[in-house]
């Protein structure tokens with residue numbers, strides 16, 4: 001099919017008509033955020049433990065989800081596209097049974113068979129064992145200790161939990177309370193049945209204390225380190241004697257921290273896992289009390305009905321992130337005027353969802369400043385993130401000429417001050433906070449299925465977003481600020497250059513993979529003033545061009561993330577958009593490679609203006625895919641608009 005340059009604008013316009021139709025009343029865009037398969041089972045477990053009934057229709061929809069992604073061998077994966085994992089299969093099986101699926105159901109039977117063929121639930125990764133222990137389907141003796149007294153250590157101790165990456169910190173916090181109490185649901189009839197179904201020996205005869213390290217090979221993605229095992233031995237000795245006033249004091253402190261997190265986030269909590277675990281803590285602390293009720297009410301916000309059934313989202317929503325990117329995409333097109341109402345509404349959302357206050361007594365709760373930041377979702381959630389702050393700032397600032405009342409300069413300034421306060425000594429930016437502990441802490445990672453969860457360290461994506469925001473803030477807030485920005489930029493520039501790989505690419509941590517990392521990194525260097533002739537940029541573009549598929553698109557497989565090398569796959573619109581935008585920004589719009597990339601994006605668009613669903617591209621902790629539903633919509637629009645603006649030589653010619 002021959003496409004002409006008029007078609008590019010047509011593609012962009014059709015894409016915008018479709019996508020602006022999906023904008024919410026509050027001005028935001030938000031998408032499905034499923035992917036991980038351990039979240040819904042945890043929620044169902046919490047409902048079972050607290051005896052919260054789930055409506056019949058909802059139950060059926062949850063069952064549909066759990067069955068939909070079952071692998072042909074009967075197992076469930078860690079995420080929707082993953083092969084077998086004992087952690088999720090065991091929890092998924094338990095959830096199905098709790099939702100009313102019978103033992104003899106064909107799909108349940110296939111799951112059970114897979115578990116039994118693969119060593120039973122005794123081989124589940126540690127979070128699986130933990131949830132089973134709370135359900136009274138596993139013994140606390142079979143867990144590595146999660147000692148709450150750790151929270152009483154002085155912060156100067158290099159492994160104080162307050163130094164952990166906030167997501168791990170906030171997951172192990174309620175785990176330590178539940179562990180310290182050995183909180184366990186009373187056994188009911190279903191528990192007794194499940195005890196027989198999950199294991200191949202009589203439950204009472206299993207010596208769980210011998211199974212701390214039992215692990216199914218497919219769950220042993222990151223084996224426990226000898227260092228962790230040695231630390232666990234020490235804690236086990238301690239746990240034999242733990243109790244009395246010290247334990248009480250530790251549990252009190254942990255409970256205070258949990259309550260603080262609930263208050264600060266309106267019970268949404270930082271993420272899906274601690275929101276379920278905090279709910280369980282409240283249940284065991286004051287069953288049926290107001291905290292338990294508020295926690296359950298907040299959990300509802302994570303549930304989402306999809307054609308594949310009810311999922312439990314990986315965050316309360318994706319609104320700020322999606323809205324900030326969509327805004328920038330629209331602003332890059334020639335149709336800004338036509339869509340200005342949509343932009344005004346988007347601005348209102350961004351404007352309303354900036355965090356304007358620090359949390360009270362931040363340091364007592366191991367919290368960094370928040371004032372001026374933007375979260376991933378909304379201000380109610382309230383945890384600011386480096387790159388969300390940066391994207392929020394960029395969107396808000398660039399919208400200024402198009403909205404009735406631009407954001408006040410003092411508020412934009414607050415965002416820049418927050419970004420500056422979060423720069424790491426290595427020049428980069430981490431996700432939520434500054435890096436608080438040494439890399440050696442990763443040896444204490446107990447999860448077995450996630451990598452790099454112990455400390456928040458610098459990421460090229462977060463760093464790039466911050467650098468882009470800083471570069472746009474130049475000249476806005478006076479000479480003193482400009483000096484600070486200049487210093488920060490030069491350190492950041494060095495960080496980005498240092499992390500470039502020998503092949504010219506950058507590794508991306510939060511999406512698959514090198515197209516994402518390279519898009520951010522090249523944009524960062526340009527923001528820091530690099531010229532197109534810069535070797536780092538030329539090498540990056542060389543890398544991208546070398547990996548273009550014959551159909552003109554780019555596609556890398558999820559295993560690029562784990563293997564840390566380009567693993568080729570069929571072209572996707574999202575990855576093609578990242579690659580194309582990188583080439584255009586580096587001055588290569590007028591090349592055959594860019595033209596072929598753009599043509600691929602145009603060909604891929606559906607009649608209705610949307611782009612077809614693609615394999616998941618969001619990632620966390622190297623192993624788990626997560627769905628950024630709207631990436632396939634705004635990134636192609638954005639990349640095509642950038643290309644259309646720059647590709648002067650090709651404008652008149654026909655695109656094959």
Ligand code: LAN
Nearest residue numbers: 167168171271273314315376385387431450510620
């Ligand atoms: C997210 C969601 C947003 C994401 C970006 C802002 C896109 C990224 O640029 C930085 C990292 C961040 C904030 C991120 C980190 C990991 C999260 C929080 C998630 C992928 C959403 C869910 C995931 C969380 C860790 C899931 C729970 C699992 C644990 C291992 C604690």
